[in-house]
Amino acid sequence: MKSKKFIPSFIIVLLLLAAAYWFEEKGPLPGSQSTTGDTDVIQLVFPSDRYPETARHIQDAIRSGESSICTIDRQEAEENRKESLKGIPTKKGYDRDEWPMAMCEEGGSGADIEYITPKDNRGAGSWVGNQLEELPDGTRVEFMFK
Numbered sequence: 001m002k003s004k005k006f007i008p009s010f011i012i013v014l015l016l017l018a019a020a021y022w023f024e025e026k027g028p029l030p031g032s033q034s035t036t037g038d039t040d041v042i043q044l045v046f047p048s049d050r051y052p053e054t055a056r057h058i059q060d061a062i063r064s065g066e067s068s069i070c071t072i073d074r075q076e077a078e079e080n081r082k083e084s085l086k087g088i089p090t091k092k093g094y095d096r097d098e099w100p101m102a103m104c105e106e107g108g109s110g111a112d113i114e115y116i117t118p119k120d121n122r123g124a125g126s127w128v129g130n131q132l133e134e135l136p137d138g139t140r141v142e143f144m145f146k
Contacts, residue, residue, distance in 0.1 A: 040140065041069060041140045041141070041142045042135070042139060042140065042141050042142070043141075043142050043144050044128075044131055044132075044141050044142065044143055044144065045144045045145070045146060046058065046124075046128075046143050046144065046145055046146075047127065047146070048145050048146050049146070050123065050124075050127070051120050051121075051123055051124035051127065052120065053097075053116045053117060053120040053121070054097060054116055054120050054121055054124035055124075055145055057097050057099060057112070057114040057116060058099050058143060058145075059145060060112075060114075061099040061100075061112035061114075062099075062143075064112060066099055066100060066106075066111070066112050067100055067106045068142050068143050068144075069106065069140050069141065069142050069143075070100055070101060070103070070104035070105075070106060070107075070140070070141045070142075070143065071104060071105035071106060071138065071139070071140050071141075072103060072104065072105075072132060072135055072136070072137050072138065072139045072140075072141065073103065073104060073105040073137055073138075074103055074137055075137065076102075076105070076107075076108070077102040077103040077107075078102070079108070080102040080103070080104070080107040080108035080111075081098070081102035081107075083108040083109040083111075084098045084102060084107060084108055084109065084110075084111035084113065085098065085113065086109075088113045091115050093117070093118075094115035094116060094117060094118070095115070095116050095117070095118050095121040095122065096113050096114075096115060096116075097113065097114050097115070097116040097121050097124075098111040098112070098113050099111060099112045099114075101128070103132075
């Protein structure tokens with residue numbers, strides 16, 4: 001009778017050991033998301049329906065080779081903005097939208113710039129700012145789209 005109880009227990013122990021080995025050697029299962037550590041990425045789903053011009057610009061910039069990741073670096077935002085907009089003239093009735101954003105470590109010189117209506121650009125900027133305000137500098141955020 002004891003051998004009948006031993007086999008299922010033994011199988012469970014083996015499965016637990018295999019799972020422990022997997023996590024130790026390979027990390028979390030593919031597709032799972034963690035929010036601790038320096039290299040983790042938080043995914044942010046951008047509301048394309050609310051800010052279509054900005055969403056289109058970000059997606060076009062990413063397709064053109066810009067990073068979909070924003071590493072938050074608020075201290076460099078002013079300098080990044082100055083560098084990214086250098087030589088890009090203002091245009092009446094439009095904002096100059098930049099991707100990667102100035103508040104991203106990836107931003108600055110070489111950022112993709114597009115003219116966007118102020119309502120869309122500023123609304124998107126406000127939305128993103130609200131989503132990221134609690135996250136510390138150094139947090140990596142991947143922009144995703146519906």
